[in-house]
Amino acid sequence: MTATATQVTEDIAHPKRDQIELGAVLHALSDPVRLRIVATLIADGEHTCGGFDVPVTKSTCTHHFKILREAGVIHQRPQGTARVNTLRRDDLEARFPGLLDKILQSA
Amino acid sequence: MTATATQVTEDIAHPKRDQIELGAVLHALSDPVRLRIVATLIADGEHTCGGFDVPVTKSTCTHHFKILREAGVIHQRPQGTARVNTLRRDDLEARFPGLLDKILQSA
DNA sequence: ACCATTGTACGACGATCATCGTACATCTGC
DNA sequence: GCAGATGTACGATGATCGTCGTACAATGGT
Numbered sequence: 001m002t003a004t005a006t007q008v009t010e011d012i013a014h015p016k017r018d019q020i021e022l023g024a025v026l027h028a029l030s031d032p033v034r035l036r037i038v039a040t041l042i043a044d045g046e047h048t049c050g051g052f053d054v055p056v057t058k059s060t061c062t063h064h065f066k067i068l069r070e071a072g073v074i075h076q077r078p079q080g081t082a083r084v085n086t087l088r089r090d091d092l093e094a095r096f097p098g099l100l101d102k103i104l105q106s107a
Numbered sequence: 108m109t110a111t112a113t114q115v116t117e118d119i120a121h122p123k124r125d126q127i128e129l130g131a132v133l134h135a136l137s138d139p140v141r142l143r144i145v146a147t148l149i150a151d152g153e154h155t156c157g158g159f160d161v162p163v164t165k166s167t168c169t170h171h172f173k174i175l176r177e178a179g180v181i182h183q184r185p186q187g188t189a190r191v192n193t194l195r196r197d198d199l200e201a202r203f204p205g206l207l208d209k210i211l212q213s214a
Numbered sequence: 215a216c217c218a219t220t221g222t223a224c225g226a227c228g229a230t231c232a233t234c235g236t237a238c239a240t241c242t243g244c
Numbered sequence: 245g246c247a248g249a250t251g252t253a254c255g256a257t258g259a260t261c262g263t264c265g266t267a268c269a270a271t272g273g274t
Contacts, residue, residue: 022213026137030130031262049221060263062222067261081220081271096213098205106129106203138232156251167233169252174231188241188250 012069012076012083017091020072025096028071034064035107038073041087042104048082119176119183119190124198127179132203135178141171142214145180148194149211155189 029035033054040052049065056064065085068074072091076083092100136142140161147159156172163171172192175181179198183190199207 022210023137023139023142026133026210030133030137032130033262035130050219056262057264058221059223059265063262065221078221078271081218081269083221096209099209099213102203102206102209103129103133106206140232157249163232164234165251166235166253170232172251185240185251188239190251 012078014069014075014088015072017072017094020088020091020095022096024071025073025092025099028067028073029103031064031067033060034068034073035103037064037068037085038087038100039104039107041074041085046084046086048079048084050082119185121176121182121195122179124179124201127195127198127202129203131178132180132199132206135174135180136210138171138174140167141175141180142210144171144175144192145194145207146211146214148181148192153191153193155186155191157189 029038033056036054037052040047049061050058052061054061054064065074065076065083069076072088072095074085075088076085078084087100089100136145140163143161144159147154156168157165159168161168161171172181172183172190175192176183179195179202181192182195183192185191194207196207
């Protein structure tokens with residue numbers, strides 16, 4: 001198909017803090033690929049999607065980033081053709097104090 | 108079919124402590140029914156399978172208890188036709204210190 | 215304007231999940 | 245021995261999941 005309209009790339013939808021649900025967070029972090037992504041963000045602060053050492057293809061990565069974003073675990077902002085991922089540490093800490101640290105310690 | 112052998116009911120297989128995996132625990136607790144079961148065990152100590160107030164049928168309950176047991180979150184011992192469920196608190200604390208408490212605080 | 219890079223949408227596939235009803239085994243009280 | 249209680253195995257269903265390949269859009273460098 002050909003392009004018909006300019007995509008507004010800075011509007012990546014994220015759930016608000018009070019929309020972040022425990023079940024979705026636990027589900028998001030129960031997958032080894034997503035847990036590795038989150039552990040890398042803890043260590044490095046931020047990464048673009050292509051900057052992770054994960055054993056799956058690009059399209060599967062996109063799938064995993066979508067789940068992490070929709071669960072409210074990560075924040076994504078566009079930077080050229082890339083998307084910069086960061087952990088929503090403050091939001092997660094406010095919602096579930098200490099939980100993320102405990103999960104990462106257990107990993 | 109008719110009964111052909113006496114079932115050995117005390118041998119309910121549970122994973123050993125070092126076989127308990129973080130991903131399986133997080134997955135087990137990402138479901139609202141299972142989270143409610145675990146929260147009830149925290150509060151009451153132990154319950155038989157039928158002693159939980161959950162919005163699903165008996166066979167679905169059996170399915171959920173199976174997932175919790177196989178993830179190493181609960182221990183089940185037979186008592187007549189019933190099974191008494193308890194949290195494997197010590198095992199989970201040894202494996203993932205503080206994690207269960209944080210999850211339950213967040214629930 | 216072209217090219218490379220980045221990431222996504224879409225559709226497909228096989229596996230897993232959560233649900234349920236049914237039939238049955240086991241245990242215990244009577 | 246029978247009845248009731250408890251819980252499971254089995255099979256079924258529809259939904260979700262994690263995987264991938266392909267085609268494409270958007271961006272920025274040249």
